[in-house]
Amino acid sequence: MHELGIVIKAVKNVExxxxxxxVTKIExxxxxxxxxxxxxxxxxxxxxxxxxxxxxxxxxxxKIEVLPANARCRACEKVFNVLEEKGVCPYCNNEKPxxxxxxxxxxxxxxxx
Amino acid sequence: MSKYKIIEIKESVFEDNNRRADLLRGELEKEKTFLLxxxxxPGSGKTTTLVRTIDALKDEISIGIMEADIDSDVDAKxxxxxxxxxxxxxxxxMCHLDAEMTRQGLQGLDTQGIDLAILENVGxxxxxxxxxxxxSKNAMILSVPEGDDKPLKYxxxxxxxxxxxxxxxxxxxxxxxxxxxxKERVTKLNPKIKIIPISAKTGEGIDQWxxxxxxxxxxxxxx
Numbered sequence: 276m277h278e279l280g281i282v283i284k285a286v287k288n289v290e291x292x293x294x295x296x297x298v299t300k301i302e303x304x305x306x307x308x309x310x311x312x313x314x315x316x317x318x319x320x321x322x323x324x325x326x327x328x329x330x331x332x333x334x335x336x337x338k339i340e341v342l343p344a345n346a347r348c349r350a351c352e353k354v355f356n357v358l359e360e361k362g363v364c365p366y367c368n369n370e371k372p373x374x375x376x377x378x379x380x381x382x383x384x385x386x387x388x
Numbered sequence: 389m390s391k392y393k394i395i396e397i398k399e400s401v402f403e404d405n406n407r408r409a410d411l412l413r414g415e416l417e418k419e420k421t422f423l424l425x426x427x428x429x430p431g432s433g434k435t436t437t438l439v440r441t442i443d444a445l446k447d448e449i450s451i452g453i454m455e456a457d458i459d460s461d462v463d464a465k466x467x468x469x470x471x472x473x474x475x476x477x478x479x480x481x482m483c484h485l486d487a488e489m490t491r492q493g494l495q496g497l498d499t500q501g502i503d504l505a506i507l508e509n510v511g512x513x514x515x516x517x518x519x520x521x522x523x524s525k526n527a528m529i530l531s532v533p534e535g536d537d538k539p540l541k542y543x544x545x546x547x548x549x550x551x552x553x554x555x556x557x558x559x560x561x562x563x564x565x566x567x568x569x570x571k572e573r574v575t576k577l578n579p580k581i582k583i584i585p586i587s588a589k590t591g592e593g594i595d596q597w598x599x600x601x602x603x604x605x606x607x608x609x610x611x
Contacts, residue, residue, distance in 0.1 A: 277483045277515045284486075285401040292397055302392050313514045313544060362576075371576055378544065380518075382397045 278318040282326040285382055290331050293387070303336040303386040310344040310358060311377035344377030405519055409487035412494075412522030421499045422608040423490075423507065424601070425523035427545065429538075430511030432531040433555045435463045436588040438508060442470045444598035445504070449605060452502040454493040456485050456510050463508065473497060484515035487522045504605050513538070517545040524608050525550045532556040532565045539573040547577040551584065553597060558587040 289304060308316055316339045323337045344357045350369035357377065363370050400406075416423050428434050435455075442451055453474040455463040464476035477493045479485060485493070490507060499505055507523065509516045526549045530538055533556060539546045546552065552574060554567065571583055582600060586593030 277512070280482045280484070280515065281401060281518070284405075288399065288401060288404060289397070292399075296395070298395065311543075313518065313542075371579065374547075380401045382399050382401060384394050384396045384398070386392050386394050388391050388393065 278314055279322045279326060281314055281380065282319055282322055285380070286326050286330055286332050289382060289385060292382075293331060293385070298385070298387045301332055301335050301385050301387040303338055304332060305338045305340065305383040305385065307340045307342050307379055307381040307383045309342045309377040309379040311374070312380050314380050316341060340383065342376055342379050342381075344374070346372030346374050346377075349373055402518060402520075405486050405488075408491070409520035409522040412487050412491050413524065416494075416499075416522065416524065417608065417611055419499060420609045421494075421502050421505055422525075422605040423494070423505045423521070423523045425490075425507045425509055425516075425521045425526045426529070427509045427513070427516045427526065427549070428511060428529035428531070429513050429534055432511070432529045432534065433588045434508050434511070434529055435466050437529060437553065437555060437586065438467060438506065439470055440588050440591060440594045441506075441598060441601065442467070442472050444594055445602060446470065446472055449503045449602070450501055452497045452499060452505045454490075454497055454505065454507045456489075456493070456508060458483070458510060473502070479510055483510055483512050484519050485509055485521055486519045490521040490523075503609055504601070513542040513545045517542070517548050525604055527551045527553065529553045529555050530570070532559050532563050535563075536566045536570045536573075539570060539577060543577050546574050546581070549578070549581065551582045551597075551600060553593075554583065554585045555588055557585045557592065558590050 308314055327333050345354055346357045347354050348364040348369050349371045351367040353366045355365055357372060426434055451472045453467050454477055456477040456479060458479055461476040464474050467474040475496050528549045574581055584593055584597050586597055
């Protein structure tokens with residue numbers, strides 16, 4: 276359970292963004308998490324109430340979108356889903372894909388006034 | 389109608405840290421201090437490997453060590469016996485060091501006149517891989533008793549490091565550890581990685597590791 280430290284960091288970034296942009300009330304925070312990120316959505320949801328306690332985000336809703344684990348084949352350059360294909364290019368069977376997405380931990384947007 | 393609106397941010401949580409890390413790296417380059425970030429699981433032999441590394445290099449390179457742990461100063465005490473400058477950093481519960489904490493550590497160490505600063509990161513194969521510390525190069529240790537399946541379980545760590553030390557090879561006969569399988573799994577994730585089998589206990593492989601480090605420090609400090 277290493278998510279708490281990372282979620283606290285995300286909350287701080289959102290608070291900073293809100294201050295800079297004169298946002299006074301936030302209703303929902305939307306995060307994007309890659310399917311291969313070592314941040315697990317279920318644990319993020321669990322520790323969210325602790326991370327936002329006594330911050331501007333206390334009592335806000337959390338929404339998480341999972342991004343696919345896509346890679347580009349180093350041989351044929353086609354893009355494929357690494358988890359579905361178990362790391363092997365379905366077009367040419369090369370086993371050394373270059374990751375292009377799936378490790379993200381992004382603040383996508385906030386719903387606020 | 390709701391008065392709420394959607395405000396797009398689209399920022400990686402790590403981006404702010406990445407910026408600080410790049411800034412720190414630039415400053416270290418000007419200052420001519422090479423920073424090595426050393427990562428591994430708890431108990432892989434980081435501190436013993438460090439003592440060997442210090443012994444191999446301290447006569448030619450001035451070295452400073454930062455020991456990062458959640459608590460205690462046992463590692464700093466062990467290192468201080470080698471005679472090099474060492475400080476202990478406490479992360480207060482955090483399982484990794486970020487660029488800002490590393491900067492504070494470097495200030496505490498005072499890097500003036502130090503050619504090689506080594507950060508012994510918190511023992512953990514997950515979070516330290518996600519936070520760029522601003523290091524010139526990243527190294528990790530995988531020890532034989534941990535098993536050859538670790539690259540499969542912690543792919544991010546193995547894909548971001550420049551060098552992998554496989555430690556405790558003197559104990560290879562007692563464990564089902566397939567070094568060739570590790571090499572294959574790791575190069576699949578990270579084709580450019582350098583893999584050096586060592587034994588911090590017997591000293592085997594330490595020369596090769598010290599050569600790599602000496603060469604990298606030289607390259608950095610002559611930039």
